[in-house]
Amino acid sequence: MAGELPTNAEIADRFALLGDLLEIEGAVRHRVLAYRRAAARVRSTPASVAAMAVAGRATDLPDIGATLQSKIAELTETGTIAALDAIRERVPEGLAAIAGLEGIGPKRAVALWRDLGVTDVEQLAQAVADGRLGEVSGFGPATRDRLVEQLAQRAARGADHAERIPLGRALPLAEEIAADLRAAVPGARVEVAGSLRRGRESVHDIDIVAATDRPAALQDALAANTAVERVLSRGDAAMAVATHVGVRIELAIGPPGSFGNLLQHATGSAAHNVRLRELAVRRGLSVSQHGIAGPEGTAAMADEDGVYAALGLAPIPPELREDAGEIEAAQSGPLEPLVALPDIRGELHSHTTWSDGTLGVTAMVEAARALGYGYLAISDHSRSLAMAGGLDADRVRRQWEEIDEENARRSDITVLKATEVDILADGRIDFDDELLAGFDWVTASIHSALTQDAERITRRVLAAVESPFVDTIGHPTGRMLGRRDAAPVDIGRLAEAAARTGTLLEINGQPRRLDLDSQMARRALAAGARLTIGADAHSAEALGYIRFGVLVARRAGARPDQVANTAEWPALAAARAGRLRAAGLY
DNA sequence: GCCGTTTTCGGCCCGACTGTTTTCAGTCG
Numbered sequence: 001m002a003g004e005l006p007t008n009a010e011i012a013d014r015f016a017l018l019g020d021l022l023e024i025e026g027a028v029r030h031r032v033l034a035y036r037r038a039a040a041r042v043r044s045t046p047a048s049v050a051a052m053a054v055a056g057r058a059t060d061l062p063d064i065g066a067t068l069q070s071k072i073a074e075l076t077e078t079g080t081i082a083a084l085d086a087i088r089e090r091v092p093e094g095l096a097a098i099a100g101l102e103g104i105g106p107k108r109a110v111a112l113w114r115d116l117g118v119t120d121v122e123q124l125a126q127a128v129a130d131g132r133l134g135e136v137s138g139f140g141p142a143t144r145d146r147l148v149e150q151l152a153q154r155a156a157r158g159a160d161h162a163e164r165i166p167l168g169r170a171l172p173l174a175e176e177i178a179a180d181l182r183a184a185v186p187g188a189r190v191e192v193a194g195s196l197r198r199g200r201e202s203v204h205d206i207d208i209v210a211a212t213d214r215p216a217a218l219q220d221a222l223a224a225n226t227a228v229e230r231v232l233s234r235g236d237a238a239m240a241v242a243t244h245v246g247v248r249i250e251l252a253i254g255p256p257g258s259f260g261n262l263l264q265h266a267t268g269s270a271a272h273n274v275r276l277r278e279l280a281v282r283r284g285l286s287v288s289q290h291g292i293a294g295p296e297g298t299a300a301m302a303d304e305d306g307v308y309a310a311l312g313l314a315p316i317p318p319e320l321r322e323d324a325g326e327i328e329a330a331q332s333g334p335l336e337p338l339v340a341l342p343d344i345r346g347e348l349h350s351h352t353t354w355s356d357g358t359l360g361v362t363a364m365v366e367a368a369r370a371l372g373y374g375y376l377a378i379s380d381h382s383r384s385l386a387m388a389g390g391l392d393a394d395r396v397r398r399q400w401e402e403i404d405e406e407n408a409r410r411s412d413i414t415v416l417k418a419t420e421v422d423i424l425a426d427g428r429i430d431f432d433d434e435l436l437a438g439f440d441w442v443t444a445s446i447h448s449a450l451t452q453d454a455e456r457i458t459r460r461v462l463a464a465v466e467s468p469f470v471d472t473i474g475h476p477t478g479r480m481l482g483r484r485d486a487a488p489v490d491i492g493r494l495a496e497a498a499a500r501t502g503t504l505l506e507i508n509g510q511p512r513r514l515d516l517d518s519q520m521a522r523r524a525l526a527a528g529a530r531l532t533i534g535a536d537a538h539s540a541e542a543l544g545y546i547r548f549g550v551l552v553a554r555r556a557g558a559r560p561d562q563v564a565n566t567a568e569w570p571a572l573a574a575a576r577a578g579r580l581r582a583a584g585l586y
Numbered sequence: 587g588c589c590g591t592t593t594t595c596g597g598c599c600c601g602a603c604t605g606t607t608t609t610c611a612g613t614c615g
Contacts, residue, residue, distance in 0.1 A: 037587090143606090
């Protein structure tokens with residue numbers, strides 16, 4: 001690590017491991033929690049925490065005190081943390097992975113170590129195979145079966161962490177199941193909660209909450225849903241099931257009168273809820289899914305805003321509930337409104353059969369019109385993206401003729417001559433300025449040479465930002481969830497340049513992209529840049545991907561006025577003309 | 587280990603379910 005600052009993820013991993021090993025060793029619980037909190041805080045901090053620690057500023061972050069700051073500085077300077085090295089001498093590191101298995105925790109991991117000498121998952125698998133598990137107290141047949149299953153799965157798909165499924169798949173599934181439950185028990189109030197409601201880009205479980213006086217009927221309906229593989233647990237108020245797609249569903253049920261408390265509770269995040277309950281305790285109150293208990297008894301809230309109001313807080317949108325300062329903000333007054341789906345007035349990123357879309361211009365326009373949009377940008381690929389049938393100048397001009405005809409036929413929506421033009425490997429734009437000048441809207445994107453080093457790829461995207469003809473940078477990092485990491489584009493420099501030139505940065509709503517992600521979008525906004533939200537639609541249904549982009553924007557804290565396509569086309573066109581005039585064109 | 591409308595010590599969020607227990611500990615969210 002000589003010369004290089006440790007990344008936030010590296011620092012967080014070490015703190016998390018330290019916390020795990022301390023827990024196994026039997027350290028005071030709150031000390032363990034302090035390490036975990038610190039790990040989460042470091043992981044979610046956008047700036048380099050190592051640099052902050054070296055400057056003595058890491059303690060500005062919540063959950064980081066003098067002790068942990070010095071440990072971060074130590075890691076930065078020496079490449080190691082003595083306290084971590086020391087505990088590794090005392091507690092085998094492999095026990096942390098064992099304790100991480102479902103149904104196993106620190107206590108049982110220690111029992112395995114003590115009674116069988118098992119110190120890692122491989123040895124545990126051997127012990128299970130040898131039938132030695134029965135020698136350990138606390139391990140009955142059910143625990144053994146669960147372990148056998150997990151170890152088999154682990155062997156099949158590799159040792160790495162549990163499966164997460166993308167928002168774009170999980171949210172529709174969750175909504176389908178919620179609808180099924182509503183149909184099964186008329187009158188029941190059923191909502192999707194948890195990390196899905198907060199708009200996380202991928203989730204490892206689906207949380208659903210319900211209010212009904214017939215809880216058993218609702219639980220039966222979930223158990224009978226065709227998506228459900230088997231019931232994992234079932235009590236009076238909570239139930240968990242496994243689905244065929246591998247994601248777990250948790251259903252929590254309560255009475256209608258406290259639905260607000262239950263929804264708030266199940267929406268989380270865990271860190272947000274903990275912070276909220278701590279705040280409540282300081283006021284002599286106790287918050288749970290059942291209500292808010294105080295000296296005068298327990299008050300139940302039918303809606304969520306009531307929960308926050310009872311704690312002296314303004315309402316907090318689910319997407320912001322990550323303990324990232326939202327509670328403090330809500331203490332001092334109403335939060336600024338976040339962009340919402342109905343604010344979106346048009347789509348700036350779509351494809352047709354002219355390149356790699358599945359529908360023609362007319363069909364896409366009809367679909368956009370059905371969504372109530374005032375405009376649709378037909379932004380097919382440019383010539384260099386041959387794989388996607390990119391258009392050359394000649395085909396562009398023929399497409400413009402079709403768009404002119406489309407506009408001549410209708411007055412209910414404006415069809416924009418647009419392009420998603422490639423930013424070539426050397427930073428040039430795939431079309432010349434003369435052609436670019438003819439478009440109504442230009443999105444420029446990187447699709448190739450994504451493995452360039454940070455400096456090259458950043459300069460390449462910056463070159464496009466500086467072009468007066470480019471309105472938006474499409475999916476700025478080129479990442480594909482689960483397939484390809486973000487290219488190392490320097491978001492700080494990109495945002496600064498975009499703020500200066502007025503070039504917009506896209507949040508691409510395609511579920512596999514979600515690019516910019518919410519953290520990068522937040523940084524871009526902080527630098528003064530503005531955004532577009534695009535569906536990158538290749539079909540009519542895919543226009544609906546805009547909702548995922550809106551969720552990302554909300555997690556970034558974007559106001560409606562910070563998202564360009566909340567404006568009607570005439571306003572957008574006027575702003576664009578202003579940019580071009582400022583650049584000395586027209 | 588962090589932190590302060592309980593300020594530099596003594597607290598630290600709340601509840602559900604399972605399995606193995608013989609009344610509850612461990613784990614999870």
